[in-house]
Amino acid sequence: MSRFDIQLPGLNMKNPIMPASGCFGFGREFSKLYDLSGLGAIAIKATTDEPRFGNPTPRVAETPGGMLNAIGLQNPGLEKVVAEELPFLADYDVPILANIAGTTTEDYVAVARTVSKAPNVTALELNISCPNVKEGGISFGTDPNVAAELTRAVKEVSDVPVYVKLSPNVTDITEIAQAIEAAGADGLAMINTLLGMRIDLKSEKPVIANRTGGLSGPAIKPVAIRMIYEVSQRVSIPIIGMGGITSADDVLEYFLAGASAVAVGTANFVNPFVCPEIITELEEKLTEKRIDHISDLIGRSWKSCYSPSS
Amino acid sequence: MSRFDIQLPGLNMKNPIMPASGCFGFGREFSKLYDLSGLGAIAIKATTDEPRFGNPTPRVAETPGGMLNAIGLQNPGLEKVVAEELPFLADYDVPILANIAGTTTEDYVAVARTVSKAPNVTALELNISCPNVKEGGISFGTDPNVAAELTRAVKEVSDVPVYVKLSPNVTDITEIAQAIEAAGADGLAMINTLLGMRIDLKSEKPVIANRTGGLSGPAIKPVAIRMIYEVSQRVSIPIIGMGGITSADDVLEYFLAGASAVAVGTANFVNPFVCPEIITELEEKLTEKRIDHISDLIGRSWKSCYSPSS
């Protein structure tokens, strides 16, 4: 009996670990290192309607305990993803969470309609941190109404459950999460990166050509944990947690905060074997701690009554 | 000729370095370690109308490259600060930035009126990250109108220039900064801590008794730099920059982003001599880099024309 198989809408996972979108490409590179069928799921790189080159380089910069990236959604475009990348992944026994992005609602709808019909795509992940060109460039993820409307539009055309990936760069994430739940989302993924910048002392310019970038890695873990702790108490759809996960202990912390599965992003760059290593380590920890099933831990930090002096 | 004396409203600084509020108490402990007159200024611990005990312990937790705190504005209260703490600091030749806090506008006004009359308080720093009890507990710092109104009320009663310390936990910090500038603030201080949480795997509860805490330290530096880069381009009042500063290189990065002075917080806990060490190191760096005056660097990352491919 497995201690950590997880069933979420569209995601029938052997274990709760998946690589995070954008940190695993479309799996080809990692497939040379280990068997992808051992993963709980795979979140693939954001797919857009048309191919995108993305931002100029440098696209990454290092920061204390984290990194910035401004890849700019580089991807081969919907057509190639469906024709080449997804079939490659179909050889593995692993559910695919297809991350989709765009700059108009129509973009998202177009990608969602087609990608959700791919045989091995079992769920969608809406990346709503992208700037909304119609709304003057503000991100889809910062306004509850805009986010809800997008969710509704995508739900309408999708053949598979839809997860919405929240941006942490907001005043009140619970408000947005609730609006998205009400709009029919099947789950949430959180968090995307924090907006950050690093300036190079020699050039006196931002290190990243795009100037700002998304902060990921261990540095952001406390922000993600706080947000999941807050949101999980206010929604009843499951949360895929992420942000700075590097170990099985981190996974346990995310479950206690309220996550029902987790994604590992930046850590794949530090140690390309991190996902299978965490899976092994997690199973050992659960056995050692005599936790019958990891789902027992979901939200336990707030579910039991809290007494501050103990 | 000094390369780094800085004149800001109310703050006549020998150098651009001050300890950040809450990380230096009222200076007594550090006065045993080095001469406080060597500092550019001192931001004292938040003062409230009445004495406060603050939050239950544990009040701090460590995170990757940072720490969480939920001290809860513990302080001896306005009367004692004016009667005992400020006179102690009057023995040193250093301007005092008095950080003030409250839960109603009246609280802030009361503290501002009295503290701004203390002979060695040369400027106020409004900590607007506190929950606003009248507005249902939302923080004063998350709504541009509420923040502007508070600024106006405090400006009216203050005998000295007023800096407003911004919370980073907002969707659009430039909007708030501009509202505060329009309300008459003399300067900005940014950033306060990011809201975060850490969960203890043994107790399965948040480590911090108050559950959430404020994230500070190197981990948050990229977020602070990004926000100062954005805000400094949209306001014309000076910015005191802070968040994760540990070295003279960090100070240079803050100036390039758009800060006109900096505060060092958490690093004082790691190395209690960090402020004088940074001052010495900074002077050396300026000489070495042949920078005539540090103020030449303010905002240089965006002032010169930007070409992404270079």
Add this chain to the structure above:
Amino acid sequence: MTKVVHHEQIADKIYELTFEGEMVTDMVEPGQFLHIRVGDQYMPLLRRPISICDVDLDRKQCTILYRAEGEGTLLLSQKRKGVRLDVLGPLGNGFPLDTIAEGETAILIGGGIGVPPLYYLSKKLVERNVRVVHVLGFASKKDAFYVDAFEQLGTTAVTTIDGTLGYQGFVTDYMKQEAPAYDVLYSCGPTPMLKAIEEQLNPDRAYFSLEERMGCGIGACFACVCSVKDDPTGHRYRKICSDGPVFPQGVIQL
């Protein structure tokens, strides 16, 4: 600058580390603590408070004992002989030595990783011709350390929760059962143990050394406060790092 001159594991997860440096000459008060930076980067960020366990003033050497369990102490346990150790201290106020008279009996009760500071205290008391009795509580035999060293200084009882060494039970169980006579009680260990000692033994003259998570370690950040006992105002406090870690009985709400 201080340098590690000895580093050895002495029990399950327990390490003994000796370092040498000028600063050791200030370490004359038992019960004070050191604030140790364990990494060179800012990860882990904060220093770790560790008690002074023994001091050799002539050789300018100080010994600490610590349990390597969390991120910081595990990193500390990897320091090799010869490397630099970044130590701040001695910090805080230790056990007062002049409140007990020559010929009187001191009982020193330690629990787990609260045992180390009692060793230097015991040596100092013996130097002053105070009779010392030790009660050292551990979880199990594998966790016990320094029992022989304490025995050299005075009668030493050991208790273990599982009974694998000495008396089975908590130190308070032992105290109630055996009821050794003493004039002054000194104790360091987990707060629940100190609380039980205060409530169950209700000693006249006693000193407790407390623990709390710290930021600065020098009194500036208000991380480590504890409440004053029976305080009607509700906002009186002491800082464990700079007012303590040792407090006379009755001052702090345990």
Add this chain to the structure above:
Amino acid sequence: MTKVVHHEQIADKIYELTFEGEMVTDMVEPGQFLHIRVGDQYMPLLRRPISICDVDLDRKQCTILYRAEGEGTLLLSQKRKGVRLDVLGPLGNGFPLDTIAEGETAILIGGGIGVPPLYYLSKKLVERNVRVVHVLGFASKKDAFYVDAFEQLGTTAVTTIDGTLGYQGFVTDYMKQEAPAYDVLYSCGPTPMLKAIEEQLNPDRAYFSLEERMGCGIGACFACVCSVKDDPTGHRYRKICSDGPVFPQGVIQL
């Protein structure tokens, strides 16, 4: 597991590090790189890409040369003999050896910290009876390294910007002035240098090794892309880490 067996400073800020391990047996292609984790904590977080400079397949030893200037390389420079080194690789595609025939002449042009991979390349070419000529550009005499080692393999010209060693000027200045004859050109160095070589020398057969800031180092993150030359669509690219770092002339928009 790889272990540091030699570590020495050989020029201003330049270090030579040799490590030993099973993985070295895969390092048969000059121009490939390693992705090295320099810290044990997550600060610094990312690995550092460093070229293979020399390999001793029999002893399973690989040598790298690097400039210790930033946070990560400074930390690397503190690794002592005997410690573990976390190395990923060999990664990427190196210099093709079979595109030059026996008896032909190869010119290898390196700039600064782009010089190291040319050493292993030169050795491999010499093994194949190719005649090698080296042009090594440094800022100043104090920055120069491995000049003698290259001289053992073939004619070696050194240029320095300040003229303190060899020819004064850039490698391209030297090439125009001296115009040595060659069949195939191989180069590694800062992108402006590669661009100048391409534009000013316009070689028929040439290979360039490129640099870019990396995330994963294995082709998964799209951090290190560069544009394909004369691409009308505007979105064709190559990844330096997995398609390169070495590209034939004309493929990449330098």
